[in-house]
Amino acid sequence: METRAAILWEPRTDWSVEDIELDDPKAGEVKVKFAASGLCHSDEHMVTGDMVLDPEIAALLQLEQFPIIGGHEGAGEVVQVGPGVTTLQEGDHVVLSFIPSCGRCPSCARGRQHICDLGAVLLAGRQIGDMTARHHSKSGKDLGIMCCTGTFAPYTVVNEATCVKIDNSIPLDKAALVGCGVTTGWGAAVNAAGVQPGETVVVIGIGGIGMNAVQGAAMAGARHVIAVDPIEWKRKEAETTFGATHSAASIEEAAALVGELTWGANADKAILTTGVATGDLIGPMMGMVAKGGRGVVTAVAPMMQEDVKLNLFDLAMQRKELVGCIFGNANPRRDIPRLLQLYGEGRLKLDELVTTTYTLDEVNKGYQDMRDGKNIRGMILY
Numbered sequence: 262m263e264t265r266a267a268i269l270w271e272p273r274t275d276w277s278v279e280d281i282e283l284d285d286p287k288a289g290e291v292k293v294k295f296a297a298s299g300l301c302h303s304d305e306h307m308v309t310g311d312m313v314l315d316p317e318i319a320a321l322l323q324l325e326q327f328p329i330i331g332g333h334e335g336a337g338e339v340v341q342v343g344p345g346v347t348t349l350q351e352g353d354h355v356v357l358s359f360i361p362s363c364g365r366c367p368s369c370a371r372g373r374q375h376i377c378d379l380g381a382v383l384l385a386g387r388q389i390g391d392m393t394a395r396h397h398s399k400s401g402k403d404l405g406i407m408c409c410t411g412t413f414a415p416y417t418v419v420n421e422a423t424c425v426k427i428d429n430s431i432p433l434d435k436a437a438l439v440g441c442g443v444t445t446g447w448g449a450a451v452n453a454a455g456v457q458p459g460e461t462v463v464v465i466g467i468g469g470i471g472m473n474a475v476q477g478a479a480m481a482g483a484r485h486v487i488a489v490d491p492i493e494w495k496r497k498e499a500e501t502t503f504g505a506t507h508s509a510a511s512i513e514e515a516a517a518l519v520g521e522l523t524w525g526a527n528a529d530k531a532i533l534t535t536g537v538a539t540g541d542l543i544g545p546m547m548g549m550v551a552k553g554g555r556g557v558v559t560a561v562a563p564m565m566q567e568d569v570k571l572n573l574f575d576l577a578m579q580r581k582e583l584v585g586c587i588f589g590n591a592n593p594r595r596d597i598p599r600l601l602q603l604y605g606e607g608r609l610k611l612d613e614l615v616t617t618t619y620t621l622d623e624v625n626k627g628y629q630d631m632r633d634g635k636n637i638r639g640m641i642l643y
């Protein structure tokens with residue numbers, strides 16, 4: 262069929278919205294008609310070059326990262342089912358999980374679907390089943406899809422391992438958010454940081470991920486949740502809507518505040534959710550963490566970032582933990598429906614996360630607004 266998509270032909274260019282050709286689903290695949298797609302920062306990392314494979318490594322892996330259809334935070338309806346699909350049928354509503362979960366690999370089997378072995382093909386941008394493309398440009402070029410999803414298009418074809426079936430009564434434009442940002446942020450606090458009642462938690466960077474780390478920490482019963490961001494309206498929003506008890510404009514300001522609030526004991530947990538993770542942020546973050554406390558890094562760093570500034574003496578002698586976290590260390594097949602239940606019961610805030618909605622043609626404007634700090638989450642509606 263003919264449809265449209267926002268394509269990134271190469272890094273450091275704009276998204277190009279074009280007509281494309283979409284094949285029928287093959288074995289194990291379904292065609293999804295999207296209702297909405299979030300504008301997540303991770304797609305921006307391909308634009309800036311942070312999440313772009315070194316050309317030599319890409320050649321070695323025989324992998325063509327570009328051109329690629331963006332977007333990985335979407336929800337919609339299954340409109341066509343390929344041969345052999347057993348878990349979905351036409352009319353089902355699904356949230357696309359930006360990391361597929363096969364349910365059978367060692368990680369899935371031990372309840373770590375966020376590091377499913379199928380994640381190994383994420384950057385290849387092709388169909389999981391046979392590593393070929395269903396999406397093609399009008400000139401006949403195969404198109405990759407971001408995180409095996411490609412939600413910057415009204416229609417896509419994906420493997421059933423990527424789809425999490427949800428209740429048809431849940432509004433799809435809200436459900437889309439749980440495909441990446443909400444689960445990543447909420448899980449960073451609840452799962453990775455393991456926030457306990459009465460703890461002091463610092464969240465550094467209050468965007469689509471950080472705001473959800475704030476609401477996760479608050480829901481887990483934190484005594485203090487300190488939201489750190491240079492943008493004032495986001496700090497205010499974190500405090501008035503998402504459960505932050507305090508806020509600070511910088512890490513330095515936060516460190517002073519945390520010292521004051523805890524009588525020098527410092528924060529039990531700190532979570533790094535900045536737009537880009539860089540090595541110079543780790544030391545100041547861990548400096549705010551109490552002895553026996555934990556720092557969580559979930560922000561995406563440039564792929565070749567290797568240098569980290571950190572006091573190693575302090576790390577060992579104060580028994581601190583520094584941990585990485587992807588997709589909120591969640592199990593999408595359990596946690597996506599569970600978070601949506603919390604939303605349905607009015608306990609998880611999703612409506613308040615969407616600052617601005619856009620058409621597909623406005624995708625570049627949406628990202629400019631993100632760069633300008635105007636959005637918690639921008640969202641494309643189809």
Ligand SMILES: [Zn+2]
Pocket residue numbers: 301302303333334359441442
């Ligand atoms: Zn994302």
Ligand SMILES: [Zn+2]
Pocket residue numbers: 362363364365366367368369370374376377378379
């Ligand atoms: Zn798996």
